[in-house]
Amino acid sequence: xxxxxxxxxxxxxxxxxxxxxxxxxxxxxxxxxxxxxxxxxxxxxxxxxxxxxxxxxxxxxxxxxxxxxxxxxxxxxxxxxxxxxxxxxxxxxxxxxxxxxxxxxxxxxx
Amino acid sequence: xxxxxxxxxxxxxxxxxxxxxxxxxxxxxxxxxxxxxxxxxxxxxxxxxxxxxxxxxxxxxxxxxxxxxxxxxxxxxxxxxxxxxxxxxxxxxxxxxxxxxxxxxxxxxxxxx
Numbered sequence: 001x002x003x004x005x006x007x008x009x010x011x012x013x014x015x016x017x018x019x020x021x022x023x024x025x026x027x028x029x030x031x032x033x034x035x036x037x038x039x040x041x042x043x044x045x046x047x048x049x050x051x052x053x054x055x056x057x058x059x060x061x062x063x064x065x066x067x068x069x070x071x072x073x074x075x076x077x078x079x080x081x082x083x084x085x086x087x088x089x090x091x092x093x094x095x096x097x098x099x100x101x102x103x104x105x106x107x108x109x110x
Numbered sequence: 111x112x113x114x115x116x117x118x119x120x121x122x123x124x125x126x127x128x129x130x131x132x133x134x135x136x137x138x139x140x141x142x143x144x145x146x147x148x149x150x151x152x153x154x155x156x157x158x159x160x161x162x163x164x165x166x167x168x169x170x171x172x173x174x175x176x177x178x179x180x181x182x183x184x185x186x187x188x189x190x191x192x193x194x195x196x197x198x199x200x201x202x203x204x205x206x207x208x209x210x211x212x213x214x215x216x217x218x219x220x221x222x223x
Binding site for chain 1: 114143145150151152153154155158166168200202211212213214215216217
């Protein structure tokens with residue numbers, strides 16, 4: 001049972017435009033959410049996180065939005081750069097276990 | 111500070127064999143988690159160790175087991191390998207867990223023939 005879902009397996013965006021990656025979850029007990037970026041042949045690297053007590057967190061070009069009522073999480077990248085091309089995983093946790101989505105492959109076209 | 115290291119990086123085994131994967135966490139990190147990544151399934155949680163104790167376990171058969179040593183290094187073992195065990199196995203370490211950020215190693219690519 002996939003508790004964290006990323007329904008878009010891939011996304012293509014022009015350089016300089018906004019990339020929006022989406023994530024839905026089913027468990028209302030999740031209280032911490034993260035985004036990871038993964039390049040081929042490397043492990044995922046932490047990008048940004050948000051606690052359930054917030055609805056927005058920014059770090060440079062990356063902003064994560066949390067809509068608890070909709071059980072929806074999104075990552076905005078503005079402006080998108082070719083180096084952002086990677087697979088992005090969202091993750092959620094409740095206690096000691098993290099649940100990951102299946103990933104969205106982002107391609108930023110120069 | 112050195113990152114999470116995993117050995118070996120690549121492994122080829124045949125059905126029925128067993129395999130042991132190793133993970134060395136970031137110095138000072140006491141929690142180690144293992145994940146299996148397969149196409150279309152994302153990262154599936156295997157188990158998490160903290161202070162040599164398994165704190166949490168995912169929904170995998172008993173053929174998958176692990177342990178953690180006093181220096182926080184961890185090993186994962188898969189017995190009686192099946193073709194479906196072919197995957198990238200990722201190890202992640204964090205200070206304690208919960209809201210601590212997890213840092214991932216590069217993974218071990220296991221191919222079962």
